[in-house]
Amino acid sequence: MGPVLAGVLQLIALIAALALAYVPLGDYMARVYSSDKHLRVEKWIYKGIGADPNTEMRWPAYLRGVLAFSVVGVLFLYLLQRIQGILPGSLGFSSVDPAQSFNTAVSFVTNTNWQSYYGEQTMGHVVQTAGLAVQNFVSAAVGIAVAVALVRGFARSRTGELGNFWADLVRGVIRILVPLSVVAALVLVACGAIQNFSGIHEVGQFFNGHSMGGHQQWNGGAVASQEAIKEVGTNGGGYFNANSAHPFENPTPFTNLFEIFLLLVIPFALTRTFGVMVGSIKQGYAILATMATIWVGFVALMMWTEFAHHGAALQAAGGAMEGKETRIGVGASSIFAVSTTLTSTGAVDSFHSSFTGLGGGITILGMQLGEIAPGGTGSGLYGMLIMAVIAVFIAGLMVGRTPEYLGKKIGTREMKLAACYILITPALVLIFAAASMALPTPPHSMLNSGAHGFSEVLYAFTSAANNNGSAFAGLNANTDWFNTMTGLAMVLGRFLPMVFVLALAGSLAEQKPVPVTAGTLRTEKPLFTGLLVGAILIITGLTYFPALALGPLAEGLAS
Secondary structure, eight states: OOHHHHHHHHHHHHHHHHHHHHHHHHHHHHHHHHOOOOOHHHHHHHHHHTOOTTOOOBHHHHHHHHHHHHHHHHHHHHHHHHTGGGSTTOTTOOOOOHHHHHHHHHHHHTTOOOOOSOHHHHOOHHIIIIIIIHHHHHHHHHHHHHHHHHHHHHHOOSOOBOOOHHHHHHHIIIIIIHHHHHHHHHHHHHTTOOOOOOOEEEEEEEETTEEEEEEEEEEOOSHHHHHHHHHHTTOOOOSSTTGGGSTTTOOSHHHHHHHHHHHHHHHHHHHHHHHHHHTOHHHHHHHHHHHHHHHHHHHHHHHHHHHOOOSHHHHHHTSOOTTBOTTTHHHHHHHHHHHHHHSSOOOOSBOGGGSOHHHHHHHHHHHHTTSTTTTSTTHHHHHHHHHHHHHHHHHHHHHTOOOEETTEEOOHHHHHHHHHHHHHHHHHHHHHHHHHHHSSSGGGGBSSOHHHHHHHHHHHHHHHHTTOOOOOSSBOOOSHHHHHHHHHHHHHHHHHHHHHHHHHHHHHHHSOOOOOOTTSOOTTSHHHHHHHHHHHHHHHHHHHHHHHHHTHHHHHHHO
């Protein structure tokens, strides 16, 4: 079987698995967030934190809950890293320095999981499990909660109430993320991923059965369980520096495809949840079709760029194999790269810096779309719904009619909030990247010069501001400048958009429904799906094309 055919068959198998999970998981999540009953363990948690899960919140109160919880998470994780040296199970690692502790704490709380350190040489078992793994669960649940609040804004009328943040947070963790992660971890362990609290072992280096004379140090860890929530929660931070390219995290081609499935399944299924909660399954299918069209298109483009190789060596290898694992191959690496950058996952099974110039550009562009196809857990859905609001507004301008979406008028206030949402992330990316190139010291962190070096910096801030977490790997980001600036980009890129999303949800919930007429735009039809895809690509292209032209496009056209 040729490598191209193998890649296509893996893509087909992945789509089939996602299709099988779509309806049951989507319907289950809709029931989770619509139920008025609380599990016993949930009641214990509410009592412990002093929250009343039955109290409805307006959007300012909901936002305060999101921000307060996240601030506590940052402080706790920062402190845990700073005292690591005196914690049990630290594996002899010292406390993490302040700049990197801040960056890492912000990174995991914002669901970014940007890592400017070697995990196996920096973090002990307590920080990994009680700190990083816990944030993988709760940060993902925060994203889903905000998305559900926006869905309620469309579904409700004549009220500003959006639900209860604490109830949505706890249910997301207890009823969705924990069960899926337990099953996923068991599968990964069965397939060879490690799960232990072993210390550091020194092993020899061998090649073809012969000793090379050197030694390496390996430490164990609760890898499979963190790998599971890392993908299920679209987090991306790995136990090891090589991330999902490491055989302890991702041992076989099957686990590779399984991990891609895990990082896609909730974001895609949330479109079904959306359709059920707003009372129109077809509306969910329209959003699903938009996400799927972009995702499949990007996968096809990536495969084409990585398989369209020149020269005898690349032909013999079956593709551009630099930076890719031979056990995984070009096709599966291409699917993983697109999926991890079109979601907010950031996990990698290959090094994006080693992709072709245009292939690396596709990974950057995937994040610059806003990671909405299908996006992160929750963040993908609310990002796509914001773009749907903008597409409806554009359609209204074309026909001279007040735009409406799901029975709600899109007026001046709603458009201002949507416009602020789509402008904040590009502003962060371009301003921070420009400052890094203009100042004398930050460019010293670039491994490469020219277009590829600029792509390293552009990728870093695109990844940070969009809460992705992957990197081009050629950039030394463990400096005071990049630790601080990427940390700020992660905080602002996560929480400022949430302000606009929740404000929009509150505004929509207060409206009364608008009756459907002959002039109403049918947003469940393929025509609207095409309009939405076009609006996303055009807005992103106009925003980022100059920066892309200086980096990956210049590199790709020159090669």
